[in-house]
Amino acid sequence: MGTRFKDILDSTYGIRFIFSKLNLSSALSATLIKESKIMTEREDIIKAYRELKEFSDFVNLNQNNSLTEKIKIELCEIRDIRSTLKRVSEGSTPDDIELFEIKSLSMINQKVKIFMESTDIKCIKLPDLEGVTNLLDPEGSRITSFYIYDAYSDDLRMVRKELSSKKLEPEEAIYKMSLIEDRIRGYISAKLRERISDIYESLIGLARIDTLIAKAGQLKELNLIMPSQSINTTTYSGMFNPEVKELLKSDGKEYQLIDIEFSVSEPLLITGSNMGGKSLTLKTLALCQYLFQFGFGIPAREASIVAVDKVFLSVGDEQDYRKGLSSFAAEIKRIDNMLSAANSGKIILSLTDEPAGTTNPKEGTALAAALLKVLLKKRALSVITTHYNIEKIECKRLKVIGFENGAMNYKLSLTVDNCAPEEAIRIADEMGANSEWINAARAELEVNND
Amino acid sequence: MPFIEELLNYGTLSIAGLEKNTGKTETLNYILSRLPISRIRVGVTSTGIDGERVDQVTRSSKPEIFLKEGVIFTTSEKHYRERKLLSELLNISDITTSLGRLVTAKALSRGKIMLSGPVTTASLKRWIISLKKGFNVDLCIIDGALSRLSLASPAVSEAMILATGASLSLNIREIVNKTAFAAELIGLPLSQTNDIETLLGYDQGIWSIGKDGELGGPIFESAFTMENRSTMKMEDGGAIYLTGALTERFLKMISSDAKLIEKEIIIKDFTRIFVTPNLLRNYLKKGGKITVLQKTKLIALTVNPISPNGYVLDSNRLIDELSGRVNIPVYDIIKNGYKI
Incomplete structure (x- = not known):
């Protein structure tokens, strides 16, 4: 079962932020995005970005602003009438309210269709619903309103005349009218049933236009880019976390962009001091991977990404106390799940923050080193952070630059040094932690080193 | 014809009853039948909680409103489907109530409809704006409820007509006291605060x-x-x-x-x-x-001298005593033969 967008919406890596920044016109589009499944096929992702590119080329040109606005205003009126369409297709006769819904949809479709045809966007073709509009607007007034119009039948016109001229008792007239109206509704619903797949296509097409306009607008608003596909190596240059970037910006601070590259079957080990942004980097990698496989813009200057079957993120703050698991047990379970997926022949993205980091350093180091060793043989893109000294394992290594000239440098640099940095006490001191404690810790360290 | 001309000076009117069976529906029907629909566009809806107006057991206490051709009305999907008139559906709103979404339509023939509209003050205000802007309605009429169970306050309207009568009490003095107190409350001054x-x-x-x-x-x-x-x-x-x-x-x-x-x-x-x-x-x-913060102007009182269990009070005495206490016109719409 593929991951659906709504499954990851409230994850800790910030999908909700991206979603909330999506300027959608219709609630239907939001529903459809939430229901959408992750794309794992290369072709699907290529197609999604080709479409996004077409929309971006149009939406992000200033001269098209007013046309985009016009389209968006029409799309505001799109309602989720899938259940109405389903009912009609299953043979039930729609009432006035449902016919009104179908009529307004077909009228919006016709307007948006004309707007879209004046653009260079070719990837979405709306069906022609002129016939449906005519069926539901027999008097040709092209106003979004509905009732069983007189124009449907002369009999009906006659009865209504008699009703208004009071020739007939109201009760009787209403009864006679309802018989004729029911007959007409039956006729309309039979006609609609012939076009139901077109109407459904229109509804979905309009929601896709809405979604793509919003995604394209977001590229500009959040400074996102369209990534390229890669078979073997995922590369980000200038990657950032949009939510954290915005938070920092409101504090007058700047986000330090990250460059990172990792390949299938070649785990990447990140070391670095505490507070060096390692966990955030892993979360941002998870975010980017999902954005990629749901066809959103990517927060980076450049990106080339490998599509995976599944993403595994193991970060300590996801301890699930409701299941009664300790942080260690929860972590072991997460890593175990990840390894069994890797063993099933799927290609996975495995992001592990400080594996076995909560246990004793001797066994912890062994577990972390072993994880790297095991992942080396799998079809996995793996990124692991650690504080342990893992010396003899062949893997790519990056190090957070860390404290530099009195400020934290979050950039990652290639390292040949196999030792994890020892900066914990200094950082705690900088944070203004209790000096009695810190000094005692320094003394302990000296005793141990001697 | 009492107070109809004065209504034309206002953009919104609510009709509220001090109790059930005070003849609120008769008052509303009286107004709707007398308003010059050809001259002004009228929109009507009802607030109040569902339980109050729909008696699911007896199905008797649901008051139906009689509409003339051309009147715009807003009701729930459920009641729209049960309408007994010819009408053109104009809009379906996103606002949902326990009886479904709210739909707005225009009556194309005379006939009866049950109204069930916005249930909160905020959505009532939005309704007024949407009718005025979307359908050029000149006068919005709210069939309001003065119950502490109702969340939608009729005080958002510019003008109000209050229905009172024998269902409050069989003692004329008590009816007068209660009604005069309500009129006093409605007359409380508007706050001078800026915001x-x-x-x-x-x-x-x-x-x-x-x-x-x-x-x-x-x-x-x-x-x-x-x-x-x-x-x-x-x-x-x-x-x-x-x-x-x-x-x-x-x-x-x-x-x-x-x-x-x-x-x-x-x-x-x-x-x-x-x-x-x-x-x-x-x-x-x-x-x-x-x-x-929200003030409405009480423009008239209507009285129903008949109590739910059949007692009939002296309508003239009731009107006289009420008129003596409050400084606004008082009418008995039913007795005075303003048949609907």
Whole structure:
């Protein structure tokens, strides 16, 4: 079962932020995005970005602003009438309210269709619903309103005349009218049933236009880019976390962009001091991977990404106390799940923050080193952070630059040094932690080193 | 024809009953049948809770409204499907009630419809705006409820007609007292505060407003949690804004404190007052001041002298005594033969 967008919406890596920044016109589009499944096929992702590119080329040109606005205003009126369409297709006769819904949809479709045809966007073709509009607007007034119009039948016109001229008792007239109206509704619903797949296509097409306009607008608003596909190596240059970037910006601070590259079957080990942004980097990698496989813009200057079957993120703050698991047990379970997926022949993205980091350093180091060793043989893109000294394992290594000239440098640099940095006490001191404690810790360290 | 001409001066009108069976529906039907629909565009809806108007067991107490051709109305999907008139559907709103979404339509023939509209004050306001802007309606009529169970306050309308009668009491003096008190409440002055919309936006707590209009608080979550009175010793002057109800207990506490009595009490509208007439009048006599953020003008009273269990009061005496107490016109629509 593929991951659906709504499954990851409230994850800790910030999908909700991206979603909330999506300027959608219709609630239907939001529903459809939430229901959408992750794309794992290369072709699907290529197609999604080709479409996004077409929309971006149009939406992000200033001269098209007013046309985009016009389209968006029409799309505001799109309602989720899938259940109405389903009912009609299953043979039930729609009432006035449902016919009104179908009529307004077909009228919006016709307007948006004309707007879209004046653009260079070719990837979405709306069906022609002129016939449906005519069926539901027999008097040709092209106003979004509905009732069983007189124009449907002369009999009906006659009865209504008699009703208004009071020739007939109201009760009787209403009864006679309802018989004729029911007959007409039956006729309309039979006609609609012939076009139901077109109407459904229109509804979905309009929601896709809405979604793509919003995604394209977001590229500009959040400074996102369209990534390229890669078979073997995922590369980000200038990657950032949009939510954290915005938070920092409101504090007058700047986000330090990250460059990172990792390949299938070649785990990447990140070391670095505490507070060096390692966990955030892993979360941002998870975010980017999902954005990629749901066809959103990517927060980076450049990106080339490998599509995976599944993403595994193991970060300590996801301890699930409701299941009664300790942080260690929860972590072991997460890593175990990840390894069994890797063993099933799927290609996975495995992001592990400080594996076995909560246990004793001797066994912890062994577990972390072993994880790297095991992942080396799998079809996995793996990124692991650690504080342990893992010396003899062949893997790519990056190090957070860390404290530099009195400020934290979050950039990652290639390292040949196999030792994890020892900066914990200094950082705690900088944070203004209790000096009695810190000094005692320094003394302990000296005793141990001697 | 009483008060119809005066109605044309207003953009919104609510019709509220002091009790059930005070003839509110008759009053509404009377107005709807007399308004010059050809000259002005009229829109109508109903607030009030569903249980009040739909008796699911007897199906008898549901009042149906009689509409003329051309009137715009808003009701729920359920009641729209049960309509007994020809109408053109104009809009389906996103607002949902327990009876489905709200739909707005135009009557194309005369006939009956059951109305069930917005259930909160905010959605009632949105309804007024959408009818005025979307369908050029000149006069929006709200079939309102004056029940403490109703969340949608009829006080958002510019004008109001209040229906009263024998269902309140079989004692004419008591009807007059109760009705006069309601009229007094409706007549409470409008607050002079600058930022009425901001204050209306707050839903919880009791707020203090300084002499220069600065807002502090909420100083209490509600009047119920207000045990420690000493914290009420704020600066002199200014006002206290109650987002919820003005209760007996709160007013008694304010009345008994010479310093607090100088403060103006601001409430959302007259429907938020739940105190006895004596207490309120004493407070006002002592120099207390109560103002509202939303004020409606009471333009007429209608009376129904027939009680639900069949007693009939002397209509003329009822009208005379009421007229003597309140300074607005009083009518018995049914007796005076304004047949619908």
